[in-house]
Amino acid sequence: MLLSCFFLIIGALIGTVSAIPDFLQQPLVEKLWPSFEDPSSTDSNAGSSSTPALTGRFLHITDLHPDPHYKARSSTDEDDACHRGKGSAGYFGAEGSECDAPFTLINETFRWIEKHLKGNIDFVIWTGDSARHDNDEKAPRTEDEVSDLNKIIADKFFDTFKEGSAKVPSIPIVPTFGNNDIMPHNIFKNGPNRWTKRFLDIWAKFIPEYQRHSFVEGGWFTSEVIPNRLAVISLNTMYFFDSNSAVDGCSCKSQPGYEHMEWLRVQLKLLRSRNMKAILIGHVPPARSGSKRSWDETCWQKYTLWVHQYRDVIAGTAYGHMNIDHFMLQDSHKINILGPMAALGDTSDKVSVQSRSGYLASLREDWSKLPSPPQITWDALEKLSKENSCETPTTDPNLMKSKKKKRKFLKKIGGPWAERYSVSLVSPSLVPNYFPSLRVIEYNISGMADAATWADVRDQSIALDGSSSEIIEGDLSLGKKGKKKKKLPHHKVPDPPSSTAPPGPAYSNQPLTWLGYTQYFANLTRINDEMSHYHEAELDGATKMNNNDIFSFEVEYDTRNDHIYKMEDLTVRSFFKLASRIAKGYATAADISPCEMNNNDLRSEETGIDNNDNDINLQKKKKHKKKKEKNKVWRAFLERAFVGFLDDDDINDF
């Protein structure tokens, strides 16, 4: 019942968005950034002591998985984990394997970041898994090793971004818990616990003073990365994670997931009242497609409701964990939180092991069901949505019919900004399951030339915003066991944006809107190869050369000038359009049998085991290939999911 109220409100909003400039015609902004190939490009680092203005970019790095036991030229077999044996493990990492990252890769990555990104970005989001996997029975992890590895990575971030003798880095760095940052992995109990206490110390330079209390409670915090303008909210997705058997979702008050959602709701409410925007970050993304359910359904429900209700506040969301480059749409029509929660989340079909290729195919299937636009440009749709239907009498029945169709489409997607949906971005990992990867996101800073930066206020960061910290503290006490000040209704539904509020930065291009991202990768096949030639040359007595001359990241793709994705910006509407384009032709691809789909599991491709040993099968497959290859957007999406690591044949086999 309440749901239908939301949509009535949204419906009413559609008519009130006329003050928004036409952003579809914006020119592609020239990169302000010197080319990475240009050797003179480092002078932006030259130590000017005055606080630099905002650059309009930030770094997203995820899943570093440093492994001190890694040995070059060891075996990449699962049992050996690049710790022993003889094999193909490269000097900078074993690309395309399940091995973790050697410190050569970690160190060179930070060196590259310092050289190329320092001074060119405003903040860093770092979405977890900064310890090795517990995947070697012969060398099990210890709690101290897990903390120590995290400490080393935290120090690397600080050293990379420190300035002079300052106790905090020159730009804010916002970490979050990964499922491998704790022991045993995946298991994160109610806070305060020994992990929230350990990380309070490990991340001391990154957690604002006034958030320390909140952090110990549940491992979550916010960081005002642009004071009074933009906050990054670090979610502890361990409490939403379906594989965390120590907790049970977000519907019961006794659960930390419930507390976390309440805390998040309060943060977003507070930010709205301060006219600020938020970026949500976490480790495990809210994946929910096919049989894949990364979050407990009750948490997914609340999250989707929260981000929908606070769609005027949230500028974007970023996750890691899955190692593949992709995105997902949350559909607010899937919210049924107001019905009995018990009816949610059919636990019987929770399949945790699903091939990644199957998962991507199921995303595509979902997207093939998105409402499809009538034959008309979005510009025209937008104009139409501003028209008052009563004022445009037309006697042409065809015109009336087509207008009706268009209105119907707009209504389906939640108006011209597609506000029915929200989007979650997943960046691929640094650990080279494919190729090591990093993402630099560009955002709109128009009119923010004089915004105070974090560095301006860092020395008073304790008193960053006294009034807000008071409110935060007040609301936090709700979460403290035995000290509940007031009873919360069972499902507190956040207020939607005010009816006069313009669409938020995730929906229409404005200050703090994400404009695009550049995906970087290091081609370890080439780099490891060059490194071994170099080692040979060194043995022959050649002059000493630096690793730095060999290792580097290069651009994989840049959404700002990408001819396949063709994204004007990173608004939800742009992702809606991209998802529709990826899904195009899904029906023809779908006549491949489900069994064949499963046989295309990536692992079997990687190990070279081919399931097709009979000709008839092969011919059938070729036929399917031809049909499927037609959609080059889907193909690019797949190539990029695996950071360009797979070759044409692998991709064709999807």
Ligand SMILES: *[C@@H]1O[C@H](CO)[C@@H](O)[C@H](O)[C@H]1NC(C)=O
């Ligand atoms: C990586 O850097 C650290 C210093 O931050 C150093 O102690 C370590 O030896 C380096 N490791 C490698 C493999 O270069």
Ligand SMILES: *[C@@H]1O[C@H](CO)[C@@H](O)[C@H](O)[C@H]1NC(C)=O
């Ligand atoms: C940033 O947003 C403003 C609207 O507030 C728009 O005019 C401008 O074109 C946007 N900048 C970019 C680079 O898209």
Ligand SMILES: *[C@@H]1O[C@H](CO)[C@@H](O)[C@H](O)[C@H]1NC(C)=O
């Ligand atoms: C990576 O390098 C190898 C060897 O030089 C090359 O064959 C391959 O095409 C490169 N891959 C990409 C994605 O650039």
